[in-house]
Amino acid sequence: MISRDVPIQTIHLFPILDQLLIELLKSLSPDDWNKPTVAKHWTVKDIAAHLLHGNVRTISSKQSFTGDTPPVINSYRDLVNFLNEQNAIWVKAMKQVSPDLLIELLETTGPQFTGELAELDPFGVAKYAVAWAGEEQSANWFHMAREYTEKWHHQQQIRDAVNRPGIMHRELFYPCIATFMYALPHTYHFVQAPDNTLIEVIIESEAGGTWHLQKGADKWGFVNENNKSADSKVIIKPDIAWKLFTKAITPEIGIQNSVLEGNHEFGEKVFDTIAVMA
Numbered sequence: 001m002i003s004r005d006v007p008i009q010t011i012h013l014f015p016i017l018d019q020l021l022i023e024l025l026k027s028l029s030p031d032d033w034n035k036p037t038v039a040k041h042w043t044v045k046d047i048a049a050h051l052l053h054g055n056v057r058t059i060s061s062k063q064s065f066t067g068d069t070p071p072v073i074n075s076y077r078d079l080v081n082f083l084n085e086q087n088a089i090w091v092k093a094m095k096q097v098s099p100d101l102l103i104e105l106l107e108t109t110g111p112q113f114t115g116e117l118a119e120l121d122p123f124g125v126a127k128y129a130v131a132w133a134g135e136e137q138s139a140n141w142f143h144m145a146r147e148y149t150e151k152w153h154h155q156q157q158i159r160d161a162v163n164r165p166g167i168m169h170r171e172l173f174y175p176c177i178a179t180f181m182y183a184l185p186h187t188y189h190f191v192q193a194p195d196n197t198l199i200e201v202i203i204e205s206e207a208g209g210t211w212h213l214q215k216g217a218d219k220w221g222f223v224n225e226n227n228k229s230a231d232s233k234v235i236i237k238p239d240i241a242w243k244l245f246t247k248a249i250t251p252e253i254g255i256q257n258s259v260l261e262g263n264h265e266f267g268e269k270v271f272d273t274i275a276v277m278a
Contacts, residue, residue, distance in 0.1 A: 005122075006122045006141045007141065007142075008141065008142075008145045008175055008178050008179055009175065010141075010144050010145045010147075010148035010175050010179075011114070011117060011118055011144055013148060013171070013172060013175060014110075014113070014114040014117070014148065014151065015110075015111070015114060016171075016172070017148070017151050017152060017155065017167070017172065018106070018110040018111075018114070018151070020155065020167060021051070021106065021110075021151075021155050021158075022103060022106060022107055022110075024155070024158065024159065024164060025048060025099070025102075025103050025106070025158075026103060027164075028044070028099070028162060030099075032044055032161075032162045033045040033048075033099050035161045035162060036161065037157045037158065037160065037161040038157055038160060038161070038243060038248035038249075039154075039157050039248070042091065044158050044161050044162060045094075045095075045099060045102070046091045046094075047154050047157055047158055048099075048102055048103075048106070048158065049090065049091050049094035049095075049097070049102060050087060050090070050091060050154060051106065051150075051151065051154050051155070052094070052102060052105055052106050052109065053087065053090045053091075053094075054113070054147070054150055054151070055106070055109035055110060055112070055113040056109060058113050058116055058117070058147070059109060059112050059113060059116060061127065062116045070082055076131060079131060079277070080277050080278060083277050117144050117147065120140040120143075120144070121140060122139065122140050122141040122144070123139050123140065123141065124139070124140045125137055125138075125139070125140070126138045126139060126140045126142065126143035127143075128143065130142050130143065130146045130182070131277065132183055132186070132274060132275055132276060132277060133182045133183050133185075133186050133275075134183075134185070134186030134189065142179075142182070145175065145179040146179065148175060148176060148179065149176045149179050149180060149275065149276075150276075152167065152172065152173075152175075152176040153176065153242055153246045153276075155167060156168075156242060157248070166239075168205075168207055168238055168239070169207055170206055170207045173207040173208075173238060173242075174207055174208070174209060176242070177203050177207075177208060177209070177238070177241060177242065177245075178209065179275070180241075180242075180245040180273070180275035181201070181211050181222075182275075183245065183273050183274065183275040184201070184211070184213050184220075184222075184270070184273055185213065185219065185220045185221055185222070187269060187270070187272055187273040187274075188213065188215075188220040188269060189219070189220065191215075191220070191266070191269055193215045193266060194215065195215055195216065195217060196214060196215060196228070197214065197215040197231050197232075197266065198212060198213070198214045198215075198223075198228050198229075198230045198231050198232075199212070199213045199214070199230060199231065199232045199233075199234070199266055199267065199270070200212055200213075200230035200232070200233045200234070201213065201234050201236070201270055202233070202234065202235045202236070203236055203237075203238055203241050204235060204236065204237050204238060205237075205238050207238055208238055208241070210225070212224070212225055212226075212230070230261075230262060231262055231263050231266060232260070232261070232262040232263040232264070232266040232267035233259075233260070233261040233262055233267065234258060234259070234260055234261075234267045234270045235258060235259040235260075235261075236254070236258045236270075237257065237258070240253075240254055240257050240258060244271060244273070245273055245274065245275040245276075246274075246275065246276050246278075247274055247276060247278045251268075251271035251272055252271075254271040255268060255271050258271075
């Protein structure tokens with residue numbers, strides 16, 4: 001059952017996303033598995049392997065097993081480096097696994113992964129905070145939403161690489177982009193501006209939405225739309241937005257393919273937003 005009090009509903013979407021992934025992977029040709037993706041050095045098969053890693057890691061963690069003891073983490077960069085190393089080790093090992101077996105393992109672990117998340121109290125404290133949003137402690141609903149964005153954007157990377165229709169419709173895209181937006185206040189944390197400076201961010205199409213970020217007395221935060229005109233308005237296409245926030249394209253490319261109105265200096269900061277561990 002979905003709790004209507006949860007800010008972003010995602011738990012009911014995991015089975016849908018997983019089923020679409022399995023159907024996609026089963027339709028790929030041998031050549032498709034080796035195609036490059038926007039995820040830098042990873043192929044389609046590497047991304048599928050990474051998605052399996054996410055399932056296995058969550059299931060194992062619930063069983064009180066986390067593998068090697070991580071090194072001392074003193075900074076965000078230390079954490080990113082550690083995660084990148086773990087991801088690279090897994091992807092390299094999975095090169096010995098056939099696509100058919102990879103699909104079978106994803107089919108097996110997907111429902112168990114979702115089941116583990118479904119057992120969590122949405123407002124309990126998550127085991128792992130959403131660090132890209134600047135949080136040191138996160139609620140489980142946000143952890144779930146973060147995991148949803150991982151599954152969504154990696155599947156979209158595969159679809160992008162093999163030129164298949166994306167998962168850009170409202171039901172699946174909006175929860176992902178709405179979660180990404182939680183990185184905006186952290187992005188603006190050190191931006192100096194007069195109190196009440198208002199930035200309007202619009203992700204185009206019926207699948208997108210509008211967010212208002214305002215400078216308060218001591219921090220930036222989201223506000224409901226009010227009568228104040230935005231000091232800066234940023235309009236981004238959906239396909240640019242997900243690639244931008246997952247570091248698949250540079251801020252410069254994002255700006256070139258978007259519309260900025262009003263104060264460009266404030267608006268351009270949106271394009272520094274990263275909603276993945278990178």
